[in-house]
Amino acid sequence: MSPELHFILLLALRMAVAAAFVVTASIIAERSGAVIGALIATLPISAGPSYVFLAIDHDAAFIAESALASFPINAVTMFFCLSYVLLAQRYNAVISVGGAIAVWIALATLERLVPWSLADGLIANAIAFAICIPLFKRFQHVKMPLITRRWYDVPLRAAMVATLVAIVVSLSRWVSPSVSGTIALFPVVLSSMTFILHPRIGGPATAAVIANGGWGMMGFGGGIAVLNLTAVPLGSVAALSLALATCVVWNLMLWWLGRRRTASPSLRA
Template structure:
């Protein structure tokens, strides 16, 4: 699709709508502690709207194929969250986030070179999640002090998410479903939470949010699987709706389990 004037207006509108949606969700999460913060941050707040807009421009086969790559990259996001959480115990924001991002790009590049299937992507997630959830468990329970939000916090978050939407939708016509599946779930929400929280509350409380995000990303894996299986037979709109339900259902199950003292 050429970048003509109408497309530019539509793209800006898409970016703005997504940014507003993400802001509303993450502001709520920040006030609810590391568990809820981590779970909400891993809902499809960034990738979900991107997929909605991709579905407006591409057919269901494209969406289903992208979901497979996104499922594989979900394991990369899990690794990113854990690496940051471990480093942030003793390291600065710059070091912790930089090294986590270096790892993300290295792993994502490796993901891009592999022709993933649903089976292999599921196996990858099971292995990575099993290891990372175990390592993240001791880091989860740290109290986050009450924050007083500055106006530029919101601007930063909105800008990061809007940029992700703009880049993905524009590049999707050139990079195909695999590339779109990777860019669509670049951990922009996790990064924005880190950039906001770490300088204000310190590494350990921010790491607690990321440690809980590791658990929350199980729900995102379910969302990707659901989208892949339902997009073609039921249509992209229904597939995306069911994928959102799968992610939300997992988060609610985790909250219910914690409330009743069930270890997860």
């Protein structure tokens, strides 16, 4: 088998695996309500597969440098979320999602001009969360209507995620780790969810899902920082496992705190 055919077949397999994983996770998110849906959507269900496939093709140093580039991009994604939440209150899906993606691209382009350190990324994330989290609060409490799935939902999501994986894996053979890390964090899951849900349940209800994901994005950023710090000393497999565990444990803690807060009034009564 020629090297080119081997690469194409392996790429197709990776695209299929990533697409199946993300579609399953996003369907669970839709059926779980705004809060649980947001916690699932902010897990690394798109970036995770991209990084796994990068780790198969590259060494731990490449993964660490890619994660360093991804860390400030997490702050950029927070402004993607805020832009969508604000636009969705008044505009249709095309304008709302398109406007949010334009903001992401513009900020990601500016981010590429800065030589980031881990401390710089931490400051960028802290600023983004300090701005966005308070602004999300007024948009979080919207009653979620029943969601009816359309025939094209699964193929559309699968195509979007598979395309992202193909771009990340293919370009990583020629571009720097920082470019790979930037592309890997393109908000494909958030974009696909908002684009599909917005026409069906309305902008405010879809925005509530995104607004409830603010704290989950903090755990996602923590996972990226862990990946950067542990990839070289522990190896890619252990680092990716620790990064995933960081995201999962953080979101489980948020879920537990939310349930405890909800149960407190009834306990007092």
